Amino acid sequence: xxxxxxxxxxxxxxxxxxxxxxxxxxxxxxxxxxxxxxxxxxxxxxxxxxxxxxxxxxxxxxxxxxxxxxxxxxxxxxxxxxxxxxxxxxxxxxxxxxxxxxxxxxxxxxxxxxxxxxxxxxxxxxxxxxxxxxxxxxxxxxxxxxxxxxxxxxxxxxxxxxxxxxxxxxxxxxxxxxxxxxxxxxxxxxxxxxxxxxxxxxxxxxxxxxxxxxxxxxxxxxxxxxxxxxxxxxxxxxxxxxxxxxxxxxxxxxxxxxxxxxxxxxxxxxxxxxxxxxxxxxxxxxxxxxxxxxxxxxxxxxxxxxxxxxxxxxxxxxxxxxxxxxxxxxxxxxxxxxxxxxxxxxxxxxxxxxxxxxxxxxxxxxxxxxxxxxxxxxxxxxxxxxxxxxxxxxxxxxxxxxxxxxxxxxxxxxxxxxxxxxxxxxxxxxxxxxxxxxxxxxxxxxxxxxxxxxx
Amino acid sequence: xxxxxxxxxxxxxxxxxxxxxxxxxxxxxxxxxxxxxxxxxxxxxxxxxxxxxxxxxxxxxxxxxxxxxxxxxxxxxxxxxxxxxxxxxxxxxxxxxxxxxxxxxxxxxxxxxxxxxxxxxxxxxxxxxxxxxxxxxxxxxxxxxxxxxxxxxxxxxxxxxxxxxxxxxxxxxxxxxxxxxxxxxxxxxxxxxxxxxxxxxxxxxxxxxxxxxxxxxxxxxxxxxxxxxxxxxxxxxxxxxxxxxxxxxxxxxxxxxxxxxxxxxxxxxxxxxxxxxxxxxxxxxxxxxxxxxxxxxxxxxxxxxxxxxxxxxxxxxxxxxxxxxxxxxxxxxxxxxxxxxxxxxxxxxxxxxxxxxxxxxxxxxxxxxxxxxxxxxxxxxxxxxxxxxxxxxxxxxxxxxxxxxxxxxxxxxxxxxxxxxxxxxxxxxxxxxxxxxxxxxxxxxxxxxxxxxxx
Numbered sequence: 001x002x003x004x005x006x007x008x009x010x011x012x013x014x015x016x017x018x019x020x021x022x023x024x025x026x027x028x029x030x031x032x033x034x035x036x037x038x039x040x041x042x043x044x045x046x047x048x049x050x051x052x053x054x055x056x057x058x059x060x061x062x063x064x065x066x067x068x069x070x071x072x073x074x075x076x077x078x079x080x081x082x083x084x085x086x087x088x089x090x091x092x093x094x095x096x097x098x099x100x101x102x103x104x105x106x107x108x109x110x111x112x113x114x115x116x117x118x119x120x121x122x123x124x125x126x127x128x129x130x131x132x133x134x135x136x137x138x139x140x141x142x143x144x145x146x147x148x149x150x151x152x153x154x155x156x157x158x159x160x161x162x163x164x165x166x167x168x169x170x171x172x173x174x175x176x177x178x179x180x181x182x183x184x185x186x187x188x189x190x191x192x193x194x195x196x197x198x199x200x201x202x203x204x205x206x207x208x209x210x211x212x213x214x215x216x217x218x219x220x221x222x223x224x225x226x227x228x229x230x231x232x233x234x235x236x237x238x239x240x241x242x243x244x245x246x247x248x249x250x251x252x253x254x255x256x257x258x259x260x261x262x263x264x265x266x267x268x269x270x271x272x273x274x275x276x277x278x279x280x281x282x283x284x285x286x287x288x289x290x291x292x293x294x295x296x297x298x299x300x301x302x303x304x305x306x307x308x309x310x311x312x313x314x315x316x317x318x319x320x321x322x323x324x325x326x327x328x329x330x331x332x333x334x335x336x337x338x339x340x341x342x343x344x345x346x347x348x349x350x351x352x353x354x355x356x357x358x359x360x361x362x363x364x365x366x367x368x369x370x371x372x373x374x375x376x377x378x379x380x381x382x383x384x385x386x387x388x389x390x391x392x393x394x395x396x397x398x399x400x401x402x403x404x405x406x407x408x409x410x411x412x413x414x415x416x417x418x419x420x421x422x423x424x425x426x427x428x429x430x431x432x433x434x435x436x437x438x439x440x441x442x443x444x445x446x447x448x449x450x451x452x453x454x455x
Numbered sequence: 456x457x458x459x460x461x462x463x464x465x466x467x468x469x470x471x472x473x474x475x476x477x478x479x480x481x482x483x484x485x486x487x488x489x490x491x492x493x494x495x496x497x498x499x500x501x502x503x504x505x506x507x508x509x510x511x512x513x514x515x516x517x518x519x520x521x522x523x524x525x526x527x528x529x530x531x532x533x534x535x536x537x538x539x540x541x542x543x544x545x546x547x548x549x550x551x552x553x554x555x556x557x558x559x560x561x562x563x564x565x566x567x568x569x570x571x572x573x574x575x576x577x578x579x580x581x582x583x584x585x586x587x588x589x590x591x592x593x594x595x596x597x598x599x600x601x602x603x604x605x606x607x608x609x610x611x612x613x614x615x616x617x618x619x620x621x622x623x624x625x626x627x628x629x630x631x632x633x634x635x636x637x638x639x640x641x642x643x644x645x646x647x648x649x650x651x652x653x654x655x656x657x658x659x660x661x662x663x664x665x666x667x668x669x670x671x672x673x674x675x676x677x678x679x680x681x682x683x684x685x686x687x688x689x690x691x692x693x694x695x696x697x698x699x700x701x702x703x704x705x706x707x708x709x710x711x712x713x714x715x716x717x718x719x720x721x722x723x724x725x726x727x728x729x730x731x732x733x734x735x736x737x738x739x740x741x742x743x744x745x746x747x748x749x750x751x752x753x754x755x756x757x758x759x760x761x762x763x764x765x766x767x768x769x770x771x772x773x774x775x776x777x778x779x780x781x782x783x784x785x786x787x788x789x790x791x792x793x794x795x796x797x798x799x800x801x802x803x804x805x806x807x808x809x810x811x812x813x814x815x816x817x818x819x820x821x822x823x824x825x826x827x828x829x830x831x832x833x834x835x836x837x838x839x840x841x842x843x844x845x846x847x848x849x850x851x852x853x854x855x856x857x858x859x860x861x862x863x864x865x866x867x868x869x870x871x872x873x874x875x876x877x878x879x880x881x882x883x884x885x886x887x888x889x890x891x892x893x894x895x896x897x898x899x900x901x902x903x904x905x906x907x908x909x910x
Contacts, residue, residue, distance in 0.1 A: 159768075199673060203769040212733025218654060218854025221756050221784050222698075222748035223728050225738035228757035228779075229694060236691035239684060243677075273678050278667025278775075283680035283809040293677035301672050302683035303772050308759035309780060314658040314818040316782060316855075317758050320733075324683075325764060327771060329676050354738040362769040399673025400771075 004451045006141035011133065011443050019116075021051075022129045022439065026109040026118040032068055032092035032158050041068045041154050044091040048152055049073065051132045056139045057150070063170075065162040068092065068154030072173065075139075076147045082454055084147035086176035088403055088415070089128040089183065090156035093120035094428045101430035114436050121434035122425035127182035128152060130420065130439055134446035145454035149176055153403075156183070159363070160402055167410045178376050178453070179407045184419030187266070189435055192384035192392040192445075194377060195417035197296070200330035200367035201400040202339040203303070206231070206347070207358045208322045214308070217318040224318070225354035228307035231322040237350055238300055238326075243285040243293075245300045245328070247342045248349075253333045254298060266393050267291040295396040299329045325362075329398060336364035365405035368415065376416045379452035387444045418449065459906045461596035466588065466898050474571075476506075477584045477894065481564040481573040487523055487547035487613050496523045496609050499546040503607055504528065506587045511594045512605070518625075520617040523547065523609030527628065530594075531602045537909055539602035541631035543858055543870070544583040544638065545611035548575030549883045556885035569891050576889035577880035582637035583607060585875065585894055589901035600909035604631055608858075611638070614818070615857055622865045633831050633908070634862045639874030642721070644890055647839035647847040647900075649832060650872035652751065655785035655822035656855040657794040658758070661686070661802070662813040663777045669763070672773040679773070680809035683762035686777040692805055693755055693781075698740040698748075700755045700783070702797045703804075708788045709753060721848050722746040750851040754784045780817075784853060791819035820860035823870060831871045834907035842899045873904065 001009070011018070030044035031037045045062045052060045052073040060073040071091070076084070096106035096119045104110035109118035116126075138144050151174060153163050167174060186193040210227035211220070240246055257265075273282055273290040284293035293299070303326065308319030328339055340361050351357050370377055372394065384392040397417075404415040420442035426432045456464070466473070485499035486492045500517045507515045507528040515528040526546070531539070551561035551574045559565035564573035571581075593599050606629060608618050622629060641648040665682035666675070695701055712720075728737055728745040739748035748754070758781065763774030783794055795816050806812050825832055827849065839847040852872075859870040875897035881887045 201673075201771065203771070205769075210734060215732055216854065217754070217756050217758060217782060218656075218784060218852075220728075220732050220749060221754040221853060222739045222750075222752055223737055223745040223853075224732045224734040225736075226756045228760050229690060229755075232687040232690035232757065232760070235684060235687035273675075277670055277675050277679045279665060279679040279809070281680075281809045282678055283807070284677045290678040294675060295677075297677055299672070299676040300684075301676050301681045301773050302687065302762060302777075303672060303770060303774070304763035304765040305683050305687070305760055305777065306762075306765040307757060310759040310761040310778070314780065314782070315758060316656065316658070316818075318756055319758070322757075322760065323765070325769065327672060327769070329673060352738070354734070354736045363771075397673075398676060398678075399671065 003142040003145070004448065007137040007447045008444060010141050011137040011447060014137070015440060018129070018133045018443065021133070022116070022126065023109045025125050025129055026120060027107055029107045030092050030120070030154065031095050032155050033095060041092065045069045045071050045154060048091060048128065048132065051136070052150060055132070055136045065166050067162045070154070070166055071150060071152040073150040074148065075144055078144055078147045078454070082146050083177040084149065084175070085450070085453065086149045086151055086174060086179045087131055088179055088181045088407070089124055089131070089152045090154065091125070091128060091152055092154045092157050093123065093125070094157050096430070098430060103431055111436070115433040116436055117431055117433045119432050121432050122421040123427045123432065124183045124419065126434040126439050127419045127442065130442035131182055131446050133443050134450070137443070137447055138450065145451050149174060163403060164406050164410070167406055171410065174411055176411065176413055179411070179413055179415040181401065181404060181415045181417050182419045183401060184417035185421030185423065185425070187393060187395065187423065189422065189437065190388065190390070192388040192390065193395045194380050194384070194392050195395045195397050196372060196377065197332065197369040197396040198367060198401050198404055199295070199398050200334065200336060200405065201327060201363055201365045202330060202336040202361070203325070203327040203363040204340070204343060205360045205362060206324050206326060209320065209356045210354065211320050214320050215318040217316040220318055225352065226318055227322040227355050228319055230352060230355050231307065231324055234347065234350055235302060235324060235326070238346065243283060245298065247346045249342050250298070250339070253335070253338065255332045257296065262292070265292065265296070265396060294398040296331055298331050298334060301327060303327050329400070330367045332367045332369045335366055365400050365402045366408065368404040368408060370414050370416055376414065376453065380416055380418050380449055382452050383445050383448035386448050387441050418445070458597040458600070459903070462592040462902045463899060465596050466592040466902060469592070470895060473584070473588045473898065476588070477571070477581065478564045480580050480584055481575060482562055484562045485547050485575070485609065486550050487610050488550060496547065500524045500526050500609060503546060503583065503587070506591070507605060510587070510591045520621050522617045525609070525621055526605060526607040528605040529603065530599055533599055533602045533909070537601055538632040539604065539630070540905070540908065541604045541606055541629060541634045542586055543634055543636045543862070544579055544586070544607045545609065546580070546583060546607055547609045547612050548578065548580070549612050551885070553885060558886055566891070570888040571891055572886055572888045574887050576887050577876040578882045578887065579638045579874065579876070581889040581894050582874045582897065585897035586637055586901050589898050589905070592898070592902055593905065600906050604629065618858060619861050619865070622861055626865065629866055631866065631868055634866070634868055634870040636856065636859060636870045636872050637874045638856065639872035640876030640878065640880070642848060642850065642878070644877065644892065645843065645845070647843040647845065648850045649835050649839070649847050650850045650852050651827060651832065652787065652824040652851040653822065653856050653859055654750070654853050655789065655791060655860060656782060656818055656820045657785060657791040657816070658780070658782035658818040659795070659798060660815045660817060661779050661781060664775065664811045665809065666775050669775050670773040672771040675773055680807065681773055682777040682810050683774055685807060685810050686762065686779055689802065689805055690757060690779060690781070693801065698738060700753065702801045704797050705753070705794070708790070708793065710787045712751065717747070719849070720747065720751070720851060749853040751786055753786050753789060756782060758782050784855070785822045787822045787824045790821055820855050820857045821863065823859040823863060825869050825871055831869065831908065835871055835873055835904055837907045838900050838903035841903050842896050873900070
C-alpha cells in the first residue's frame, strides 16, 4: 500500500472521529468582533495548536498580535528540495445575529440530512479541520510529502487588521513556495472548482466641503454651491451610460482575454444573476456577460453616501459637506496605487472651484491570479478529479481576498484557493452549514493535493 | 392733539413700562420643541391674552390645538367700511443651546448698551410686545382706526404643524383684508425695510430601490446596477453647469423682472455673500447677481442624501437603496404642485429600468408677493418714513414663511411682512438680542401703520 493509499484508508476509517472533532471546534463561539469572546478566541487558537502538536508538527505556537493571536506551526522534514506549502486559514467566525432566524443554535452544531449546521461550518472551520485531518492521516501513516507551514489567523471576519504586520514581521518564518488558501468554495456538490482569479479592491472616501458651515437653503440657496449636488455630479461623471468607467486611464492595464479564453470561462445565465441578486434588470459594461462583468472586468460602485439632513421630515439645510465611499473592483493588471492616481486626476479636472475635496484611500488590495498552466493548478486539478470523478472548473471570483494580496506582496508567492464551501452555505447569515460529503471529500482532496504537488 | 399724536405721546411716556413688560414676557422660557416647557407655553399664551384683554379687546381666547394653543383676540369697533387687519405672530422660541456660549442667561434678559439680550427677543417676542403696546397706546387714548384681529401661535419654531388646520377650522373668525406679519426684519438700524416677496418651497424625498437587499460588491459589482450611482446621476441631471435647473417646464411660470425693476432691487455685493455664507467662491444661475439668485430666482438643492454604509472604515456593500431630500425654492408664479409634476416627469424620463423609484412630497408652500403698488405697502412706507426719517427699502427674501402661504391659500389675503429684527440679532443662536431703539421705533411704526392703512 502506498503512502497515499495508507493516508486515504486512515481518513476513511476515522470519519466518525473527524466529525466529532469538527463538532467540538464548532462549539467554540470564536466571534472575533465581540470583545466578550476574547477567551473563546484563545480557546479556538489552542484547539488548532493542540491538533497540530499531537499530529507531530515540530514548532507550534499561538503567537500574539495586537488583536487576536495567530496559530503558527511547521513540519519541515520533507527536505530542502521539496516544496514548502503555507496553509492559510482563519479560526474566527461572524456573529450569529439575527439569532431568531436560526433553526438550531449557532454554536450547538446539528446534523440535518447531509448538512451540518453551525456558525463557521463553511466559513471556514470546515476547511481548517479538513486540512488538519488530512495532515493527521498522512503523519499517522507515514509522513508528509511536502514541507508544510500553518498560518491560521483570528481576525479575517474583521478585515485582518493585524495580519499584514504579522506577516511582515515573520517573513522568514513564513517563507514558502506556495500559499494554499482554504477559504474558498466550489460551484455545486458535484462540480469541483479551483479559483484562479480574484478581483482586487481600491476603496476610497471622498469628502466635499462647500461653505464653512451648514446654511439655510432659503437665505443662501442660489447664491452658493451645494456640495451634495457637486458630489452627485462627480459620481455621475465616473461612469457612462453603458457602464464603462470614465476615470482617465482606468482601463489601461486591464488584461484582455482571447475569445477562446472567454469561451472557457463558466458563465452563469442572466436568470441566475437575477435570482441571486434579487435585481429584476441587470446592468453593466456593454459587450460582456454578467459573469464576465462581475469577475474579469473592473467596476466602480458607490458603497455609501451621506450629506445633510437624513432624518424624518424636512429640514431646509444647505449642507456644508458631502461624503461618498466609492470602491473599484480591480482585475489583472490594474493596481490600487495607479487607480488612486486616476481618481485624483479625475477630481482635479472635474471638481468645481466652488468646493474643496479630500480623497482618502482606505482598504486596497491588488487583484490576484494563479496561472492556469502552473504546477499548483495542475496538482489541484488532478486531486479534485481523483476525488470527484470529474475535471474541476476554473472559477474567476469577483470578490477580494485581502490575504492573497498580502501574501503576494510580502512573501512573493501565489495563492491557490482550494476550499469546499458551497454557494448556498449561508455564509455570514443564519443557518450556515457545511455539506458533509464535501467535508469528507475535502480531506481526501487535501491529502491527494499534497502528494500531487510534491511530484 | 389728533388721535395719532395722543397715541404716540402715550407710547413715549410709557417707554419704561413697556420695556418692563417686554422683560417679563422674555422671562417665560416658551420653548415649543421641549415637552418639559408645556406649562411655560400656556403661561406665555396667557400673558398675551391678558394684555389684549386689559387693553380692551372684546373676545380674547386661548384656543387649544393638538399642540400648543393659539391666542386669538379681536377688536371690531372700527365699523364695517374700515379694513380688518389680522396681526400674526408667535410666542414660542428656539431652544437656547449651546448654553455655554451665552454671555447672560437666555431667560434672564439683560440690557447691554442699546441691546436687550434674551432668547426670543428678536424672534419674535419683541414684535409681539411692540404691537401689543401700539394697541394699548391707541386704545388708552382713543380707539383703533381699523378692525384688528390677533393670531399668535406657539409652534412656529417647530414648523407650525397645527396652524393650517386651525386656520381652516376658523376661517370666518380669522377673515380679514390683510395679514400683518411681524416675523420679519429690517436691513440695518437706520435702514427701514418692507419685505415684499418671499420664496416658496417644494420639498421632496426621492427613494431609489435597486436589488431586493444589500449585496456584496465583490460578488455582484458589475452585474447589477447601483441605486446610489443612479441617484447621483439623476441629481446631476437636474441642474446644468451654469446653475440652471433642467427639470421640464421648471421656469415656465417664473415671473421676469424688467431692467428697471431689477435696478430697484437692493443687491448686496459678492463680498457680502461670501462673508455671510463662508463660501470662498459663489455659484448660481448665470446672468443674475447672487442677491437675485437667492431671492427672485428659483433654486434646486440637495438637503440630504443617504445610501449604504456611512460609518468609519470600509464596507464593500452594494446598497439596495439610496435616498435624497431635494427641495426647490420657488418664486412667483411657480406652484409646488406644478413643480412636483415637473420632477415626476423628469424621473419618469430619466430613471433607468434597473431601479424603481418613489417620490414623496413633503413640506410645500407657494411663493408670496405683496404688490409694490398696493395700499398696504404704501401705508407701511409712509409709517416707516415718518419714524426713521428715510424711505424704506423693499426687500425680497429668499426664505419661506409658511404662514404667509397658508394665509394666502386659506384666507385669500396677502401678508405684509413688517418687523424690526436686524440681520445680526443671532436668531436661533446664542446671545439673541433686540436692538432697543428698534423696539421703540417698532411701536411707533405699528401705531402709524394702523392709522395710515385706515386712510
